[in-house]
Amino acid sequence: DVQLVESGGGLVQPGRSLRLSCAASGFTFDDYAMHWVRQAPGKGLEWVSGINWNSGNIDYADSVKGRFTISRDNAKNSLYLQMNSLRAEDTALYYCGKDKTAGGHGVDYWGQGTLVIVSS
Amino acid sequence: IHLTQSPSSLSASVGDRVTITCRASQGISSYLAWYQQKPGQAPKLLIYGASTLQSGVPSRFSGSGSGTDFTLSISSLQPEDFATYYCQRLNSYPFTFGQGTKLEI
Numbered sequence: 001d002v003q004l005v006e007s008g009g010g011l012v013q014p015g016r017s018l019r020l021s022c023a024a025s026g027f028t029f030d031d032y033a034m035h036w037v038r039q040a041p042g043k044g045l046e047w048v049s050g051i052n053w054n055s056g057n058i059d060y061a062d063s064v065k066g067r068f069t070i071s072r073d074n075a076k077n078s079l080y081l082q083m084n085s086l087r088a089e090d091t092a093l094y095y096c097g098k099d100k101t102a103g104g105h106g107v108d109y110w111g112q113g114t115l116v117i118v119s120s
Numbered sequence: 121i122h123l124t125q126s127p128s129s130l131s132a133s134v135g136d137r138v139t140i141t142c143r144a145s146q147g148i149s150s151y152l153a154w155y156q157q158k159p160g161q162a163p164k165l166l167i168y169g170a171s172t173l174q175s176g177v178p179s180r181f182s183g184s185g186s187g188t189d190f191t192l193s194i195s196s197l198q199p200e201d202f203a204t205y206y207c208q209r210l211n212s213y214p215f216t217f218g219q220g221t222k223l224e225i
Contacts (some may be wrong), residue, residue, distance in 0.1 A: 022168070037163075037217075044204075044206065044217060044218075044219050044220040045155070045157070045163060045206050045217040045220070046217065047215045047216060047217060048207070049212055050213060050214075050215060057213075059213030060214070061214050061216075062214070090135075091157055095162055095163075095177070100168060103168065104151060104210045104211070105168045105210060106153035106155075106165045106168040106174075106208065106210060107153075107155075107163070107165060108162060108165045108168075109163065110162035110164075112162060113162065115183065117185070118174075
């Protein structure tokens, strides 16, 4: 079975950094694009970042561009999100998601999310 | 490219047919997905490629459209269908979501 398990969330002060991880299992990790999607409390879904299988195609939402960095380690079946210069508006549940294909067909598997709270 | 869903909320009854619309500010061909999210749960992929039903999703769900106008229809609402629905563009990054449509009893 496909499993995605996020970790690394927590309470952090504004301006500080946090690194999220997503451990993947149950599928051939390096066959698929991967994504981070977040959801602020009581709000809708926001796509944060995506990365293709070999890290050759990466992009970010404008709201995080220049502050967040997505990466993957195919040897470790892991996805990461380095979040710098965190702001209160980055407070959200962060989901790791597997693309249905190499890219562009939707997220067919989701983790349960890791909560990031940015507050002093 | 922005996605605008309508309505933002919708009240319906079990057995009703409902339609949710997603409009893109520019053409995105058929690169659109629909998701269902229930409180406290991760989203679930329902439709991809605008009209292809994801495996395991009941056939009462259907999607249509291309270019800028898309619809998600549920032919006969079941109690478990009351949830929030999102569209997502997938033609190119960023893979923006619509603002969501809350379907209530």
